[in-house]
Amino acid sequence: MSATLSLADLLDSMHVVSIPMQVRFRGVMHREIALFSGPSGWGEFSPFLEYAAPEASRWLGAAIDAAWGSWPAPVRSxxxxxxxxxxxxxxxxxxxxxxxxxxxxxxxxxxxxxxxxxxxxxxxxxxxxxxxxxxxxxxxxxxxxxxxxxxxxxxxxxxxxxxxxxxxxxxxxxxxxxxxxxxxxxxxxxxxxxxxxxxxxxxxxxxxxxxxxxxxxxxxxxxxxxxxxxxxxxxxxxxxxxxxxxxxxxxxxxxxxxxxxxxxxxxxxxxxxxxxxxxxxxxxxxxxxxxxxIRRPDPDPALLDQHRAGPDREQWWRDRVTACHKLLPRE
Incomplete structure (x- = not known):
């Protein structure tokens, strides 16, 4: 994972959604997720809300890897x-x-x-x-x-x-x-x-x-x-x-x-x-x-809009991404 991707480019590609749960999990009935669109596809950043930036930054690295990096070849279908x-x-x-x-x-x-x-x-x-x-x-x-x-x-x-x-x-x-x-x-x-x-x-x-x-x-x-x-x-x-x-x-x-x-x-x-x-x-x-x-579905624009989080929650995730981006290793 790398911080060579600028924070501005990362935030510009971000969509924040809040999806209802079927059952309560970890005390919540809605799952909040930040999604990024990059040249390799989409990446997900969804550490649980209580995770602090040092731990959550690894999740951000994985999202960047998915959207801007490459994955190994499969050996099964x-x-x-x-x-x-x-x-x-x-x-x-x-x-x-x-x-x-x-x-x-x-x-x-x-x-x-x-x-x-x-x-x-x-x-x-x-x-x-x-x-x-x-x-x-x-x-x-x-x-x-x-x-x-x-x-x-x-x-x-x-x-x-x-x-x-x-x-x-x-x-x-x-x-x-x-x-x-x-x-x-x-x-x-x-x-x-x-x-x-x-x-x-x-x-x-x-x-x-x-x-x-x-x-x-x-x-x-x-x-x-x-x-x-x-x-x-x-x-x-x-x-x-x-x-x-x-x-x-x-x-x-x-x-x-x-x-x-x-x-x-x-x-x-x-x-x-x-x-x-x-x-x-x-x-x-x-x-x-x-x-x-083995497949990689893309988000549907209508569903992104349907589950879009409110402005206050979107800002919360923007702040979280900003804090985690500072902790990513530099190349």
Whole structure:
């Protein structure tokens, strides 16, 4: 990522949208996204609102890479996807899963603040009931457990047949300790790292310390498709490509990464558009037959206008882009 692109050119190409959510996610019912149009296509800048400029600047670098850079060549034509189940009540699970066409893997959010382990067990049990015994079920704690809490939770959830547990604890050291505790107690559940990779100054530390069995990689927080591909291949771990709550523009970058990986043993978390009640593309990147075709849809002018954010929010994003642009590396 580079700051050789002038701030003025970046801001002149920017569109800010606010898209309603199907369900509350990270405390919000609207997803705000800044989009840029460049010579290579469109790029998405959508770090969550609470992220400060030093972290958000990597997302801006990824957007610039998408709109003004180039992506690696694909080695496959489709990418298998997982469904994403937010921290909803067990009674809502079936309706969430119904939005995903033929996905046979589900990622279930757990360890939600204000909820209990019983809520998690009920939700995972409902997912297993809906999807059947042959589906893959993975859970994501977003670093919400201590090692002791993770041991208790995984022991309670393991009978539902977990593919892996994503980021059960916050730190790399805790992940290392947890893997040892699971082995000592004969609990055969794999650990995946997400935040410990995408939020780290050294994303490869997870692999060097043996803290995870699987790497979850997101394009935006790692600075772009090529940068994320380098980290995924250097880690030597099986890789799952995931998205945040992105429009089709952002998801296309994740699809490009998944398509370029030498091996792709797991379904990817790129079906999050199903959690939103709209998109900027007329032909959105949503699963068909449990997978996504490799393509890059452009925003539709009518949809950009329909979802356009108000003037105050647009100015907020202009200020945010300005702050992040100052932190981009110079070439």
């Amino acid at each position: 489709t990418v298998p996807l997982n469904a994403t189940v937010p921290a909803v009540g067990a009674s809502e699970v079936a309706s969430v899963l119904a939005r995903y066409d033929s996905c046979r893997t589900a990622k279930v959010k757990v360890a939600e603040r204000g909820q209990t382990l019983t809520d998690d067990v009920d939700r995972v049990a409902a997912v297993r009931d809906v999807m059947g015994t042959d589906a893959f079920v993975r859970i994501d704690a977003n670093g919400g457990w201590s090692v002791d809490d993770a041991m208790s939770a995984i022991a309670a959830l393991a009978p539902y047949g977990l593919e892996y547990v994503e980021q059960p604890c916050a730190t790399v050291e805790e992940l290392v300790e947890l893997r040892k505790c699971l082995a000592r107690n004969g609990i055969d559940v794999r650990i995946a790292a997400d935040e410990s990779i995408r939020k780290a100054e050294d994303p490869l530390r997870v692999a060097r310390l043996g803290a995870a069995d699987v790497a979850v990689v997101k394009v935006a927080p790692l600075g772009g498709v090529s940068a994320a591909l380098h980290i995924a291949t250097e880690s030597g771990l099986p890789t799952v490509v995931s998205s945040a709550i992105d429009s089709s523009v952002g998801i296309a970058a994740g699809v490009a990464l998944a398509a370029a990986l030498p091996k792709l043993p797991h379904a990817c978390g790129l079906g999050t558009l199903e959690l939103m009640a709209g998109d900027v593309a007329a032909d959105p990147l949503v699963p068909q037959g449990g997978s996504l075709a």
